[in-house]
Amino acid sequence: MDLFKIFIYDTSFDFMLEILIRCTVMFILVLIFLRISGKRGIRQLSIFELAIILCLGSAAGDPMFVKDVPIIQAFLVMCSIIILYRMTTWLMMKNKIIEKLLEGEPLYIVENGMLVISDVKKEKYSHDEFFAEMRQQHTEHLGQVKYALLETDGCLSILFYTPEDTRWGLPLFPKSYFVATDYEKEIFYSCMYCGMTQYLQQLDQVCSRCDHAQWAKSFNCPHA
Ligand SMILES: [Zn+2]
Numbered sequence: 521m522d523l524f525k526i527f528i529y530d531t532s533f534d535f536m537l538e539i540l541i542r543c544t545v546m547f548i549l550v551l552i553f554l555r556i557s558g559k560r561g562i563r564q565l566s567i568f569e570l571a572i573i574l575c576l577g578s579a580a581g582d583p584m585f586v587k588d589v590p591i592i593q594a595f596l597v598m599c600s601i602i603i604l605y606r607m608t609t610w611l612m613m614k615n616k617i618i619e620k621l622l623e624g625e626p627l628y629i630v631e632n633g634m635l636v637i638s639d640v641k642k643e644k645y646s647h648d649e650f651f652a653e654m655r656q657q658h659t660e661h662l663g664q665v666k667y668a669l670l671e672t673d674g675c676l677s678i679l680f681y682t683p684e685d686t687r688w689g690l691p692l693f694p695k696s697y698f699v700a701t702d703y704e705k706e707i708f709y710s711c712m713y714c715g716m717t718q719y720l721q722q723l724d725q726v727c728s729r730c731d732h733a734q735w736a737k738s739f740n741c742p743h744a
Pocket residue numbers: 711712713714715716727728729730731732
């Protein structure tokens with residue numbers, strides 16, 4: 521292995537200076553183009569917008585250090601991308617079908633204190649990720665949640681039950697989210713997979729919604 525080849529190879533001092541200038545110009549261009557695109561930050565990005573950013577990024581990257589790529593070419597590529605982006609967003613505003621195709625639709629994850637079973641089975645999202653997001657929004661258990669909606673930009677919108685309407689539900693914090701080992705007749709248990717909450721005949725009972733058989737003790741404290 522030739523370390524000199526990996527790190528330096530045929531890089532001249534002149535070209536190092538050139539890289540500095542190229543990077544500065546491309547960095548400023550990317551900033552300007554992101555401003556033109558009208559986006560504010562990463563949290564609002566849909567898949568479609570992320571694709572635009574990736575295209576901009578790769579157009580900006582090459583001329584930073586590839587000798588044979590003049591900045592004007594990258595500039596033209598970025599102009600085309602932004603024009604396409606503007607045209608597409610305009611089309612999406614005019615046409616709902618195109619908007620659905622490109623942005624996707626909001627997805628119900630929780631309905632009435634339970635995970636939406638069809639999506640759980642399809643594994644469209646991971647439990648861990650989703651539980652973490654719910655915890656960040658101060659959800660202690662699923663019985664507090666009337667609806668949770670996964671928006672097209674990846675954010676989770678939660679509509680909580682009022683304290684009076686809060687139900688028994690699956691706890692989401694690790695110290696309470698574990699398989700129950702002692703059985704009691706008159707307490708609620710929640711399916712650890714789908715959030716189904718009920719009395720049990722025995723602890724290895726199969727969940728009628730999702731066919732899993734792991735139960736945690738339910739919580740019913742209201743959302744603070
Ligand atoms: Zn279940």
